[in-house]
Amino acid sequence: MTQQTSNQNNLxxxxxxxxxxxxxxGIAYALWFFxxxxxxxxxxxxDTGYALGMLFTxxxxxxWTLIDVFLIGKRIREINTQKRQQIMASYGVTIEGTTPHAS
Structure with a gap:
């Protein structure tokens, strides 16, 4: 197996x-609504800390609930970006603009 094939499989x-x-x-907004x-x-x-704060107040x-409707989309994008970078780095895949991290 060549290096390129291995990299494509990892990706x-x-x-x-x-x-x-x-x-x-969509799920986050549905949970916000209900x-x-x-x-x-x-x-x-x-965001367990924030969630507990909201639960108890x-x-x-x-x-806080009304303000969050404007923050949900951005927060989910941030979480997904971080998660993607972590997963790609764990497989040694370099994403444009980032470098793989040692685990």
Whole structure:
């Protein structure tokens, strides 16, 4: 197997793993709509500290919940970017503008 074939296989496997782990903005918005005051969308995003704060204050009495509707999309994009970089680096795949990290 050549180096190029190995790299393509690594890229394919890494991309499949990323596709399985990435967060979906639509799900985050649905959780915000139905469980926003309880921090459901923040739990989904992995922001446990913020989610617990929202849970115990009922979304900052609704204020925090309303503000979050404008922040959800950006937060999910940030999470997905970080997750993609971590996964690609773990497979030794270089993404444009980044370098692989040693584990």
């Amino acid at each position: 394919h496997v890494a991309q499949m793993e990323y596709d399985n782990q990435k967060k979906t903005p 469980l926003g005051g309880l921090g459901g969308h923040r739990f989904y995003a992995g 009922l979304g900052g009495l609704g204020v």
